[in-house]
Amino acid sequence: MTIHPLPTGFDAFPFAVADASGNALQPVTCFDPGAEIYAQGEKADCLYQVEFGAVRVYRLLADGRRQIAAFHMAGEVFGFETDGSHHFFAEAIGTTGIRIMRLASAGDVSRALLPLALKSLVRAQEHLLVLGRQHAPERVAAFLVDMAERQGGDTRFDLPMSRMDIADYLGLTIETVSRVFTKLKEKGVIRLASLRCVEIVRWHALREMSE
Amino acid sequence: MTIHPLPTGFDAFPFAVADASGNALQPVTCFDPGAEIYAQGEKADCLYQVEFGAVRVYRLLADGRRQIAAFHMAGEVFGFETDGSHHFFAEAIGTTGIRIMRLASAGDVSRALLPLALKSLVRAQEHLLVLGRQHAPERVAAFLVDMAERQGGDTRFDLPMSRMDIADYLGLTIETVSRVFTKLKEKGVIRLASLRCVEIVRWHALREMSE
DNA sequence: CGCATTCTTGATAGTAGTCAAAACCGGTGG
DNA sequence: CCACCGGTTTTGACTACTATCAAGAATGCG
Numbered sequence: 001m002t003i004h005p006l007p008t009g010f011d012a013f014p015f016a017v018a019d020a021s022g023n024a025l026q027p028v029t030c031f032d033p034g035a036e037i038y039a040q041g042e043k044a045d046c047l048y049q050v051e052f053g054a055v056r057v058y059r060l061l062a063d064g065r066r067q068i069a070a071f072h073m074a075g076e077v078f079g080f081e082t083d084g085s086h087h088f089f090a091e092a093i094g095t096t097g098i099r100i101m102r103l104a105s106a107g108d109v110s111r112a113l114l115p116l117a118l119k120s121l122v123r124a125q126e127h128l129l130v131l132g133r134q135h136a137p138e139r140v141a142a143f144l145v146d147m148a149e150r151q152g153g154d155t156r157f158d159l160p161m162s163r164m165d166i167a168d169y170l171g172l173t174i175e176t177v178s179r180v181f182t183k184l185k186e187k188g189v190i191r192l193a194s195l196r197c198v199e200i201v202r203w204h205a206l207r208e209m210s211e
Numbered sequence: 212m213t214i215h216p217l218p219t220g221f222d223a224f225p226f227a228v229a230d231a232s233g234n235a236l237q238p239v240t241c242f243d244p245g246a247e248i249y250a251q252g253e254k255a256d257c258l259y260q261v262e263f264g265a266v267r268v269y270r271l272l273a274d275g276r277r278q279i280a281a282f283h284m285a286g287e288v289f290g291f292e293t294d295g296s297h298h299f300f301a302e303a304i305g306t307t308g309i310r311i312m313r314l315a316s317a318g319d320v321s322r323a324l325l326p327l328a329l330k331s332l333v334r335a336q337e338h339l340l341v342l343g344r345q346h347a348p349e350r351v352a353a354f355l356v357d358m359a360e361r362q363g364g365d366t367r368f369d370l371p372m373s374r375m376d377i378a379d380y381l382g383l384t385i386e387t388v389s390r391v392f393t394k395l396k397e398k399g400v401i402r403l404a405s406l407r408c409v410e411i412v413r414w415h416a417l418r419e420m421s422e
Numbered sequence: 423c424g425c426a427t428t429c430t431t432g433a434t435a436g437t438a439g440t441c442a443a444a445a446c447c448g449g450t451g452g
Numbered sequence: 453c454c455a456c457c458g459g460t461t462t463t464g465a466c467t468a469c470t471a472t473c474a475a476g477a478a479t480g481c482g
Contacts, residue, residue, distance in 0.1 A: 059340050061422050067340040082329045088336065117328050118293045124335040125299065129270050129278040131342035132382030136470070163429060171343030173471055178430050195429070195479065211272050347438065374461065387438055389462050406447070406461070 026101045031092035038090050044081035046100050047113070050074050053096025054160035057088050058168065068169040069124065071161065073150050077116045093160050131171045134211065139170040140180040141209035144190065148200055156199040237312045242303035249301050255292040257311050258324070261285050264307025265371035268299050269379065279380040280335065282372065284361050288327045304371050342382045345422065350381040351391040352420035355401065359411055367410040 028051050031037060037048060037055065048055075055072040069088060072078045081087060092098075130139050143166060151157040159166070163181075167174045184190045189206055191199040200206055239262050242248060248259060248266065259266075266283040280299060283289045292298060303309075341350050354377060362368040370377070374392075378385045395401045400417055402410040411417055 057336075059337070061340070061344060063422075065344040067343040069336040069339050080329050080332055082326065082333050087333050114325050114328060115293065117325065117332060118291050121291060121328060121332045121335060122293050122298050124332060124339060125268075125280040126270070127339060128280050128335065128342060129272070131339060132278040132379075133272060133276040168343075174429080175431085175472080176470060179470095182430070211274075384439055385461080386440085386463085390438095393462070 026099050028097045028099050031096045031098060033092060033094050033096075035092045035096075036089065037092060037098060038079065038086050040086055040089050042086045044079065044084055044086045046079060046102055047077055048079040048090070049077045049099040049101065051097035051099055054093040055090055055096060055098070056093055056161065056165055056169075057090045059088050066168045067171065068165060070120070070127075071165075071169065073160075077113070078120070080113075080117045080120060093165065136170075136172055136176050137180050137183065138210055139172065140166075140177060140184070141206050142211075143170055144184075144198060144200065145206055145210050148198075155201075155203070156193065156197065159196045159198060237310050239308045239310050242307045242309060244303060244305050246303045246307075247300065248303060248309060249290065249297050251297055251300050253297045255290065255295055255297045257290060257313050258288055259290040259301070260288045260310040260312065262308035262310055265304040266301055266307060266309070267304055267372065267376055267380075268301045270299050277379045278382065279376060281331070281338075282376075282380065284371075288324070289331070291324075291328045291331060304376065347381075347383055347387050348391050348394065349421055350383065351377075351388060351395070352417050353422075354381055355395075355409060355411065356417055356421050359409075366412075366414070367404065367408065370407045370409060 031053075038044070040059065050072050052074055054074075055078065056068050057070045057072065057078060058066050058068040060066050070078065071093075078090065079086075130142050134142065147159065148154065148157050161169075163174045163177050167177045170177065181190075181192070184206075185192065187205070189200070189202045189209075191201055193199055242264075249255070251270065261283050263285055265285075266289065267279050268281045268283065268289060269277050269279040271277050281289065282304075289301065290297075341353050345353065358370065359365065359368050374385045374388050378388045381388065392401075392403070395417075396403065398416070400411070400413045400420075402412055404410055
């Protein structure tokens with residue numbers, strides 16, 4: 001799929017439409033690569049669903065160190081917060097379509113969204129294990145397995161994000177990520193069709209590496 | 212407070228009682244130090260509220276490496292899961308009283324519990340920054356500030372957990388945690404009334420260290 | 423086709439981990 | 453009250469993994 005960059009904040013569907021089951025849908029907003037979706041400290045009264053593209057949710061330290069808490073791919077919902085304000089930044093990675101949903105009634109929202117929030121919680125807690133206790137090769141392997149599974153489990157898939165993003169997600173440097181990729185290629189575990197297109201050659205080996 | 216160890220699973224209040232506002236309360240179960248509250252893979256149909264004591268929620272790698280995803284102190288609710296099964300282990304740290312609440316109606320639960328789940332989510336995501344991007348002294352400082360604030364913000368407080376628990380929470384080794392404690396003492400930032408009782412002498416310095 | 427960006431590779435340094443042993447504390451029993 | 457015992461914590465010496473700094477290659481976009 002080729003998508004032409006649109007001005008940040010452009011409304012692909014400026015009016016709400018309805019899906020097949022008659023539910024009112026929110027308009028989809030299109031974000032340029034790198035465009036901010038929300039910022040830390042902003043009021044949080046919306047939820048966001050990725051229509052196409054990908055999103056990074058991150059936090060910064062005073063000296064510029066960045067930790068990406070999560071990537072969100074097509075179909076996923078993000079933007080859950082407490083205290084009514086955002087604790088993180090969210091940015092489009094490539095050109096990305098986002099369905100922005102204003103929170104209507106707290107009741108409705110809770111019923112439908114608790115499972116989604118819990119999925120984010122489990123995902124975050126599992127990522128703690130990666131950051132706290134796994135070495136660089138294990139982290140990269142776990143990342144690749146996760147990305148492959150989230151894109152349908154195909155043996156070949158695209159990485160929407162840069163090496164820098166991967167590094168900031170895995171708590172590594174860009175150089176270390178690159179070196180691990182090279183090692184994985186040398187061992188015949190993966191192949192790179194292009195820099196951003198990975199083919200997993202030896203699934204079993206990769207899974208074992210990620211523990 | 213001194214609490215005598217009781218047999219694991221002992222029901223302090225075997226029958227449900229009601230609080231001042233008339234809500235039915237679940238009985239409190241008392242767990243011995245180290246007792247398992249739930250295990251990874253178990254069916255998850257309850258939530259848990261800490262009445263007294265403290266809890267560690269963790270995950271293990273095949274080779275025994277352990278990552279503590281969260282500590283839970285008096286008043287806090289934990290045990291949120293997806294897919295109806297636990298992805299983590301939960302254990303009492305010291306002698307601990309837990310109010311175990313069976314999930315009645317999904318609706319009721321969602322309404323009341325979404326904010327609690329979101330608090331856990333934000334906490335986990337913020338901990339990702341610590342594990343992914345902070346050095347040992349920053350991690351320990353952040354931990355001490357967090358613990359102090361969760362116990363009322365007093366300058367003097369108890370650590371319910373061992374150095375090993377702290378290490379496994381911060382993604383460090385016990386030796387590194389110990390060395391950082393020593394450094395903090397030498398710099399006059401903290402004082403140790405006993406091994407498990409911390410006094411923060413220079414709040415400002417500690418906060419700065421944690422970024 | 424050329425330039426800017428991103429990625430890879432190499433050399434070196436630093437932080438935290440590992441292994442080992444000593445010190446300390448808390449609890450027990452004389 | 454004090455000595456002893458087991459486990460926890462601290463300290464020390466050394467190793468290893470990853471970060472940092474610095475070029476150099478490749479990619480992809482205009």
